[in-house]
Amino acid sequence: xxxxxxxxxxxxxxxxxxxxxxxxxxxxxxxxxxxxxxxxxxxxxxxxxxxxxxxxxxxxxxxxxxxxxxxxxxxxxxxxxxxxxxxxxxxxxxxxxxxxxxxxxxxxxxxxxxxxxxxxxxxxxxxxxxxxxxxxxxxxxxxxxxxxxxxxxxxxxxxxxxxxxxxxxxxxxxxxxxxxxxxxxxxxxxxxxxxxxxxxxxxxxxxxxxxxxxxxxxxxxxxxxxxxxxxxxxxxxxxxxxxxxxxxxxxxxxxxxxxxxxxxxxxxxxxxxxxxxxxxxxxxxxxxxxxxxxxxxxxxxxxxx
Amino acid sequence: xxxxxxxxxxxxxxxxxxxxxxxxxxxxxxxxxxxxxxxxxxxxxxxxxxxxxxxxxxxxxxxxxxxxxxxxxxxxxxxxxxxxxxxxxxxxxxxxxxxxxxxxxxxxxxxxxxxxxxxxxxxxxxxxxxxxxxxxxxxxxxxxxxxxxxxxxxxxxxxxxxxxxxxxxxxxxxxxxxxxxxxxxxxxxxxxxxxxxxxxxxxxxxxxxxxxxxxxxxxxxxxxxxxxxxxxxxxxxxxxxxxxxxxxxxxxxxxxxxxxxxxxxxxxxxxxxxxxxxxxxxxxxxxxxxxxxxxxxxxxxxxxxxxxx
Numbered sequence: 001x002x003x004x005x006x007x008x009x010x011x012x013x014x015x016x017x018x019x020x021x022x023x024x025x026x027x028x029x030x031x032x033x034x035x036x037x038x039x040x041x042x043x044x045x046x047x048x049x050x051x052x053x054x055x056x057x058x059x060x061x062x063x064x065x066x067x068x069x070x071x072x073x074x075x076x077x078x079x080x081x082x083x084x085x086x087x088x089x090x091x092x093x094x095x096x097x098x099x100x101x102x103x104x105x106x107x108x109x110x111x112x113x114x115x116x117x118x119x120x121x122x123x124x125x126x127x128x129x130x131x132x133x134x135x136x137x138x139x140x141x142x143x144x145x146x147x148x149x150x151x152x153x154x155x156x157x158x159x160x161x162x163x164x165x166x167x168x169x170x171x172x173x174x175x176x177x178x179x180x181x182x183x184x185x186x187x188x189x190x191x192x193x194x195x196x197x198x199x200x201x202x203x204x205x206x207x208x209x210x211x212x213x214x215x216x217x218x219x220x221x222x223x224x225x226x227x228x229x230x231x232x233x234x235x236x237x238x239x240x241x242x243x244x245x246x247x248x249x250x251x252x253x254x255x256x257x258x259x260x261x262x263x264x265x266x267x268x269x270x271x272x273x274x275x276x277x278x279x280x281x282x283x284x285x286x287x288x289x290x291x292x293x294x295x296x297x298x299x300x301x302x303x304x305x
Numbered sequence: 306x307x308x309x310x311x312x313x314x315x316x317x318x319x320x321x322x323x324x325x326x327x328x329x330x331x332x333x334x335x336x337x338x339x340x341x342x343x344x345x346x347x348x349x350x351x352x353x354x355x356x357x358x359x360x361x362x363x364x365x366x367x368x369x370x371x372x373x374x375x376x377x378x379x380x381x382x383x384x385x386x387x388x389x390x391x392x393x394x395x396x397x398x399x400x401x402x403x404x405x406x407x408x409x410x411x412x413x414x415x416x417x418x419x420x421x422x423x424x425x426x427x428x429x430x431x432x433x434x435x436x437x438x439x440x441x442x443x444x445x446x447x448x449x450x451x452x453x454x455x456x457x458x459x460x461x462x463x464x465x466x467x468x469x470x471x472x473x474x475x476x477x478x479x480x481x482x483x484x485x486x487x488x489x490x491x492x493x494x495x496x497x498x499x500x501x502x503x504x505x506x507x508x509x510x511x512x513x514x515x516x517x518x519x520x521x522x523x524x525x526x527x528x529x530x531x532x533x534x535x536x537x538x539x540x541x542x543x544x545x546x547x548x549x550x551x552x553x554x555x556x557x558x559x560x561x562x563x564x565x566x567x568x569x570x571x572x573x574x575x576x577x578x579x580x581x582x583x584x585x586x587x588x589x590x591x592x593x594x595x596x597x598x599x600x601x602x603x604x605x606x607x608x609x610x611x612x613x614x
Contacts, residue, residue: 117502120502172453272386
C-alpha cells in the first residue's frame with residue numbers, strides 16, 4: 001500500500017473530523033463543558049500525532065530494509081517539462097487569487113445555516129447546544145439529535161480558542177481557505193488517478209477545475225459558489241473534498257479512504273442516519289463496476305488478454 | 306406532492322442561471338467519442354485497469370446525471386437526501402467539475418501537441434466557453450448571499466453602513482449607557498439576522514428562523530404569537546412606513562397590531578433596545594415618539610429607543 005502526500009493531508013483532516021466528533025458527542029450527550037471538550041480533542045490529537053510518528057518510523061525502517069535487500073537506489077527525479085512548469089506557475093497564481101477572493105469577500109451564503117451563531121454561542125456559554133444559537137434562549141423543546149451530532153461548530157470553536165482568532169474570521173475566512181486548498185489536493189489526487197504519470201494533463205486538469213470554481217460561483221450547489229460563499233459548510237466540504245477524494249479512492253480500490261469519507265460525511269452533513277451522498281456514490285460505483293466486469297465482450301477480452 | 310413538483314421543475318430551474326449542465330453533457334459526448342475512437346483514453350499508458358476505471362467514471366457520471374434529470378429518480382434522490390435539501394443538492398452525486406475538467410484537459414492537451422496559432426486560438430476560445438458557461442457576477446448571486454464583516458486589513462468599498470457596524474455602535478452605546486455588554490434587542494430584519502453572528506452577548510427577541518424556514522429544522526421550538534407580531538409589524542413598518550399592521554389569522558380572523566401592542570409585548574420579553582428603520586416619514590416618526598413617550602435617537606441610519614425598566 002502506497003501513501004501519497006494527498007492521502008496523508010486528506011486522511012489527517014478526516015481523522016481530525018472523526019476525533020472532533022467523539023469529543024463533540026461527549027459534550028452533547030454527557031453535558032461536558034466546551035473547555036473540557038476542547039481538552040479531550042487536544043488529548044486525542046496528541047495521541048494521534050504520536051501514533052502517526054510511530055507508524056511512519058516503522059514504515060520507514062521497513063522501506064529502508066527492502067531497499068538494502070533488493071539493492072535498489074533512490075529513483076531519479078524525472079525531468080519536469082517546461083509546459084508543466086508554466087502550468088504549475090499559473091495554477092499557483094490562480095489559487096493565490098482565489099484565496100485572496102475569500103479573504104476579501106464581503107458576502108456569504110447564510111440561508112439555512114447558523115454556523116457562526118453556533119460557534120459564538122458555544123464560546124460564550126462554554127457549553128454545547130444548551131441554548132438556541134439564534135436567540136440565546138434555552139431550548140424549551142429541544143434540538144433534533146440528527147443535527148445536534150454534527151461536529152463542525154465544535155471544531156471551529158476549538159480553532160477560535162486555540163488561535164485566538166475571531167469566530168467570524170475563522171468561519172468566513174480561514175476555514176473556506178482550508179477547504180479550497182484541500183479541494184485542490186482532492187482533485188489533484190483524482191487527476192493523478194485519471195491521467196497517471198502525465199503531468200501536463202494533471203496540471204491542466206487542476207487548472208480547469210480552478211476555472212470551473214470561479215465560473216461556477218453562480219448558485220448554491222455549484223462547487224464554486226459553495227467554496228467562495230459557504231466554504232465553512234459541511235455540504236461544501238463534502239462536495240469539494242470528500243467526493244473527488246472518494247471517487248479517486250474508488251478508482252484505486254482504496255477502501256479505507258472510502259470508509260473515512262462516508263464516516264466524515266455523517267459527522268458533518270445532515271444525512272439519512274449516516275446514509276449520505278458518499279455512501280450512495282460508493283454503492284452506485286461498486287454496482288456499476290461489477291456490471292461492467294460481467295459484460296460478455298469485456299470478459300472475452302480479459303480472458304484473451 | 307410538493308417534492309414531485311420540485312423534481313419536475315428542478316431541471317428547468319437548475320439550468321436557468323448557468324450552463325454547467327450543458328457543459329457537462331458536451332464533456333460527456335466528447336469523452337464518449339474519445340473512448341470509442343481510441344478505446345483507450347491515455348495515449349501510451351496502456352493500462353487496462355485504468356481504462357476500465359475511467360470508463361466506469363464516465364458511465365457513472367452519465368447515469369447519475371440522467372437520474373437527476375428524470376423526475377422519478379430525482380424524487381427518489383431527494384427523498385434519500387432527507388427531503389430537506391432542495392433539488393440542486395441531488396446533483397452532488399454527479400462529479401460535474403471532475404468530468405468537465407477531465408474532458409477539457411484531454412481536449413487541450415491534444416491541441417497543444419501541435420503549437421500553432423490556430424490551436425492557441427482554440428485554447429482561448431475553449432477557456433472562454435468554460436468561463437462564460439457560468440454566471441458568477443449576476444444580481445441573482447448577490448440575492449443568494451448576505452453581507453459579512455470585512456477583514457480589518459481590507460479596505461471597505463461599500464459606503465453603506467453594514468449591520469455589523471450598526472451592532473458595534475449599539476454595543477458601544479449600551480456599554481456607555483448602562484455598563485452592560487449584553488442586551489435583548491428588537492430591530493429590523495437585517496440587524497436581527499446579524500445580531501447573534503456578531504456577538505452571543507446580544508439576545509434578539511426572535512431569531513432568523515422566523516423568516517428563514519430552512520432554519521426551522523434546527524429546533525422543535527416554535528415562536529409565540531407575540532414574537533410573530535413583533536416581526537410582522539417591524540417588517541410592515543420598514544416596507545410601508547405605516548404604524549398599523551392588519552394580521553390575517555385563520556383562527557382569530559383579522560387583527561390590528563400597533564406600536565403600543567408591540568412595546569407592551571417587548572417589555573414582557575425584557576427587551577432593552579428597540580431599533581426602528583431610519584427611512585420613516587416625519588408624521589410616522591412623531592406618531593411613534595408619542596406612543597413611546599420619549600424621543601427616538603438617530604443611530605447609524607436607524608432610530609434607537611431604550612426601553613425603560
